[in-house]
Amino acid sequence: MKTLFLFIFTLIFTITLSARENPFEATQAYTEESARILEQNETIVQEAIKKLTPILEIKETKKNEKNKVIYVKPRTDIEKNIDLNIQKKILTDFILINYNNDKLTIHTKDIILKKFTIENENKLVIDYKAKKNFYTKREFLDSQNFKKITVGNHKKENFYRVVILLSNKPSNYKVQFKDKILTVLSLR
Numbered sequence: 552m553k554t555l556f557l558f559i560f561t562l563i564f565t566i567t568l569s570a571r572e573n574p575f576e577a578t579q580a581y582t583e584e585s586a587r588i589l590e591q592n593e594t595i596v597q598e599a600i601k602k603l604t605p606i607l608e609i610k611e612t613k614k615n616e617k618n619k620v621i622y623v624k625p626r627t628d629i630e631k632n633i634d635l636n637i638q639k640k641i642l643t644d645f646i647l648i649n650y651n652n653d654k655l656t657i658h659t660k661d662i663i664l665k666k667f668t669i670e671n672e673n674k675l676v677i678d679y680k681a682k683k684n685f686y687t688k689r690e691f692l693d694s695q696n697f698k699k700i701t702v703g704n705h706k707k708e709n710f711y712r713v714v715i716l717l718s719n720k721p722s723n724y725k726v727q728f729k730d731k732i733l734t735v736l737s738l739r
Contacts, residue, residue: 642688642702646713652695657713657733664710668721675715675724677733682709696737
């Protein structure tokens with residue numbers, strides 16, 4: 552009886568089973584939808600080409616003109632910057648950093664408590680005296696000699712710490728203090 556029941560059940564199951572031969576073959580609905588999307592993209596591209604053709608014609612006419620020499624006077628109202636590759640980052644509302652591949656300056660209104668280095672980790676550490684409240688901030692620097700800078704708060708001890716991760720040993724760098732501006736120069 553059980554075998555008869557199983558036989559009838561499998562017979563009915565196989566008859567009602569409807570599956571495609573290849574489940575990865577695209578269906579008619581999929582091909583219609585992809586054709587519609589391609590048609591929309593073609594119309595968008597054609598509209599963009601129509602908008603850009605006058606601009607392209609103007610540029611081609613300008614290329615055909617002869618090159619003219621133009622003399623430009625230097626502007627006196629702009630502050631001269633000797634090194635144009637200087638990048639600026641504002642770490643917190645009270646710390647501004649300017650850096651390039653050979654020089655890093657830290658501008659702040661706070662007094663420097665102490666400076667020390669960690670030779671085996673290539674780190675320069677500067678402590679500033681101030682009672683500030685902020686979260687630790689880490690920034691990667693796009694420089695050959697200065698990899699990363701971290702500013703951390705030590706509120707209970709009334710200071711905050713700036714740690715500069717260097718590419719070389721700290722002995723290859725010169726640190727200068729002047730008017731609450733710290734400058735780190737690479738000696739290489």
